[in-house]
Amino acid sequence: MRDASPLRPPVEASRVRHRTYEVIFGHETRPGQIFDVVLIVAILASVLVIMLESVSSIRTEYFSLLRGAEWFFTLLFTVEYVARLWCVGRPRTYAKSPLGLIDLLAVLPSYISVLFAGGQVIPVVRILRVLRVFRILKLAHYIREAHTLVRALRASQYKITVFVLFVLAFTVIIGSFMYLIEGPRNGFTSIPRGVYWGVVTLTTVGFGDITPQTPWGQILASVVMIMGYGIIAIPTGIVTAEFVYSARSQDGPVCPGCGRLDHDPDAQHCKWCGTSLQKVYQE
Numbered sequence: 001m002r003d004a005s006p007l008r009p010p011v012e013a014s015r016v017r018h019r020t021y022e023v024i025f026g027h028e029t030r031p032g033q034i035f036d037v038v039l040i041v042a043i044l045a046s047v048l049v050i051m052l053e054s055v056s057s058i059r060t061e062y063f064s065l066l067r068g069a070e071w072f073f074t075l076l077f078t079v080e081y082v083a084r085l086w087c088v089g090r091p092r093t094y095a096k097s098p099l100g101l102i103d104l105l106a107v108l109p110s111y112i113s114v115l116f117a118g119g120q121v122i123p124v125v126r127i128l129r130v131l132r133v134f135r136i137l138k139l140a141h142y143i144r145e146a147h148t149l150v151r152a153l154r155a156s157q158y159k160i161t162v163f164v165l166f167v168l169a170f171t172v173i174i175g176s177f178m179y180l181i182e183g184p185r186n187g188f189t190s191i192p193r194g195v196y197w198g199v200v201t202l203t204t205v206g207f208g209d210i211t212p213q214t215p216w217g218q219i220l221a222s223v224v225m226i227m228g229y230g231i232i233a234i235p236t237g238i239v240t241a242e243f244v245y246s247a248r249s250q251d252g253p254v255c256p257g258c259g260r261l262d263h264d265p266d267a268q269h270c271k272w273c274g275t276s277l278q279k280v281y282q283e
Contacts, residue, residue, distance in 0.1 A: 156242040171199050
């Protein structure tokens with residue numbers, strides 16, 4: 001399958017330029033797939049090098065090796081970026097595209113790190129280029145499921161907002177009560193400090209840096225802990241219900257009369273306008 005991208009080099013371009021384009025951008029071709037797999041392996045290896053260099057003990061013992069590997073990958077990605085700009089028909093269009101900007105960020109920080117100390121960690125952004133794996137593994141059909149999830153989150157945003165506001169109000173109340181019960185002598189030096197304890201306890205995180213010492217404070221803490229399990233389940237249930245509804249609506253046929261989607265998969269007529277759905281099934 002030929003790529004119909006507007007970035008394809010012009011017909012009068014050299015054969016080498018067309019061949020380079022097919023290898024770098026031809027995700028349907030065998031050489032293109034091999035190139036992408038090798039590129040992703042190089043990306044992962046370069047990110048691993050950056051991560052290892054951030055460990056002081058490893059950096060001290062293998063500094064020269066890690067720095068050499070980092071510059072090897074930087075030069076490799078620089079050559080690849082220049083090759084992409086050379087083989088496309090519109091270099092500026094590609095350079096301004098999201099993938100083009102990410103490709104640039106994969107090499108630019110390494111050169112900046114020469115001028116500014118501490119910038120050597122920035123190249124870890126090149127992990128974003130692994131997103132190309134979606135083209136290699138043919139995962140484009142998962143975009144539909146992603147859209148379903150986005151619709152579910154949008155449909156539940158108001159319910160989630162009300163829930164979050166309720167939780168905030170509740171944490172302020174229990175934080176205030178805990179401040180009154182325990183007081184500064186037990187670490188609850190202010191209401192914001194009590195609210196912090198309420199958030200940590202209600203979310204079942206439990207850092208343990210501040211704990212109630214009095215019997216009434218411990219009783220209140222027990223109630224908050226038990227409520228925490230139920231509160232965590234509420235947003236999950238809201239999003240799950242909207243997700244199921246959105247998925248069922250998407251799977252159903254589209255009414256040719258009113259355009260509604262929310263039909264049962266085996267519906268024969270639109271439940272909103274009565275239009276027959278037989279033609280939809282035939283198509």
